[in-house]
Amino acid sequence: MPTFHTPPIQPMAIAFDAEKLTLTPEGPTLTRRMSDLEGLFLDHDAWKAAAEGDNPVVYTVVSSPVPEIDRELPQSITTIMPGDTSGELWMTKGHQHPNHQGEIYLALTGRGGLLMFDGERTEWLDMLPGTIGYIPPGWAHRSINTGDEPYAFLAVYPGGAGHDYGWVLEHGMGSRAYRGADGSADLRPYTTAS
Ligand SMILES: O=P(O)(O)OC[C@H]1O[C@](O)(CO)[C@@H](O)[C@@H]1O
Numbered sequence: 006m007p008t009f010h011t012p013p014i015q016p017m018a019i020a021f022d023a024e025k026l027t028l029t030p031e032g033p034t035l036t037r038r039m040s041d042l043e044g045l046f047l048d049h050d051a052w053k054a055a056a057e058g059d060n061p062v063v064y065t066v067v068s069s070p071v072p073e074i075d076r077e078l079p080q081s082i083t084t085i086m087p088g089d090t091s092g093e094l095w096m097t098k099g100h101q102h103p104n105h106q107g108e109i110y111l112a113l114t115g116r117g118g119l120l121m122f123d124g125e126r127t128e129w130l131d132m133l134p135g136t137i138g139y140i141p142p143g144w145a146h147r148s149i150n151t152g153d154e155p156y157a158f159l160a161v162y163p164g165g166a167g168h169d170y171g172w173v174l175e176h177g178m179g180s181r182a183y184r185g186a187d188g189s190a191d192l193r194p195y196t197t198a199s
Pocket residue numbers: 066080081082083097098099100108148160162168
């Protein structure tokens with residue numbers, strides 16, 4: 006048996022409920038409201054009015070108990086509510102992995118998109134139930150609800166990957182996703198308010 010500086014956790018079965026979108030046993034859960042998404046939407050005034058108004062839940066993340074530490078492979082289910090802020094579709098904050106490690110998403114319900122940016126190139130993947138989106142090392146990633154129902158996906162990622170949110174605030178994501186006329190996303194070049 007190999008020896009580890011930090012002993013791995015024990016093998017475990019984790020029950021996935023596809024209707025309730027839960028993982029059991031459950032680990033940490035996260036609720037991100039509009040006020041947590043400062044500096045991300047182009048229309049700052051519309052963001053501020055929503056954040057200081059009813060401050061809606063934009064997305065939740067439920068995790069299994071597998072910890073975010075080196076060599077482990079945590080999993081989580083993210084559910085993004087449908088909505089937009091001045092036309093810009095509701096989304097996760099988006100982050101870069103400081104350690105440049107990959108990640109996979111499996112779309113579960115609803116309709117979404119996976120926006121990736123490596124500092125120069127932008128990629129967009131349509132995410133429908135059953136789609137596996139692969140995020141290679143070095144690509145910042147943000148998920149977006151492009152539909153009218155909650156969009157949920159399972160993420161599996163290296164426990165030591167980390168979340169660098171400052172990178173996204175500094176470099177942007179290459180594109181912004183708006184509600185398109187035919188129900189698909191209208192991707193526009195990334196700009197910031199002058
Ligand atoms: O960290 P953010 O950008 O708020 O988004 C949450 C996402 O990040 C993860 O925690 C891991 O990449 C996902 O489980 C989740 O979708």
